[in-house]
Amino acid sequence: MQQNEGEIAASADERPGEARENEPVSDQAGQLAAALAERDQLAAEKADLQDRLLRRAAEFDNFRRRVEREKSETREFATMEVIRHVLPVLDDFERALKAETSDKEYARGMELIFQRFTGELEKLGLETISTQDQKFDPHIHHALEMRETAEAEDHSILAELQKGYNYRGKLLRPALVSVAVAPSPDKRSDQ
Numbered sequence: 001m002q003q004n005e006g007e008i009a010a011s012a013d014e015r016p017g018e019a020r021e022n023e024p025v026s027d028q029a030g031q032l033a034a035a036l037a038e039r040d041q042l043a044a045e046k047a048d049l050q051d052r053l054l055r056r057a058a059e060f061d062n063f064r065r066r067v068e069r070e071k072s073e074t075r076e077f078a079t080m081e082v083i084r085h086v087l088p089v090l091d092d093f094e095r096a097l098k099a100e101t102s103d104k105e106y107a108r109g110m111e112l113i114f115q116r117f118t119g120e121l122e123k124l125g126l127e128t129i130s131t132q133d134q135k136f137d138p139h140i141h142h143a144l145e146m147r148e149t150a151e152a153e154d155h156s157i158l159a160e161l162q163k164g165y166n167y168r169g170k171l172l173r174p175a176l177v178s179v180a181v182a183p184s185p186d187k188r189s190d191q
Contacts, residue, residue: 080167083126087165087173093117094163129164129175131157136179140164140171145178152180 093114101107118126129140136143136155144161152158157177164175 076168079124080170080172083121083124083165083167084172086121090118090121091162125168126172127166127169129166131160131164131175131177133157136177140166140174141177141179142174143179144176146181147178148181148183150183154180154182156180 093110097107097110097114131141134141134157135153136157141157141164147158149158156179158180159178160175161178162176165172
């Protein structure tokens with residue numbers, strides 16, 4: 001029962017575990033240490049890649065939000081500018097409605113159109129600045145006239161000369177007003 005050299009080599013290949021058992025222990029420890037080092041390196045690379053992925057995802061999220069905010073601000077600014085250009089037409093419309101006309105049907109139709117027009121502007125964010133029974137506020141009112149009078153409280157608004165408007169809380173156009181001023185002391189003594 002003799003075996004050829006080729007059969008002996010083949011039988012040794014079939015038993016890989018036995019061949020490793022005959023290897024020195026230091027080689028197995030070195031291979032194990034190398035495998036562990038490679039595993040640790042791959043785990044560190046994986047953690048680094050996951051961290052970079054999360055950072056990129058956060059950066060992209062921030063970018064997307066910033067772009068949406070800028071789009072919204074651009075739309076709001078564009079709408080505000082369009083409304084600013086429409087305000088003189090709105091003023092003319094109000095003056096036209098105050099004019100007397102013999103055709104009551106026509107006047108009623110114009111009032112309905114005006115109401116619808118102002119309603120749509122209000123939906124967009126246009127707000128009228130109140131002046132009736134108000135004190136003069138230089139942030140939202142522009143005084144065109146200062147009248148000395150004892151009949152009204154000092155710095156109260158006597159009359160609105162042109163309506164003022166806010167757009168979504170931002171001043172679009174100040175109200176033009178006439179403001180009461182207390183009479184000077186010399187004029188009081190004359191009376």
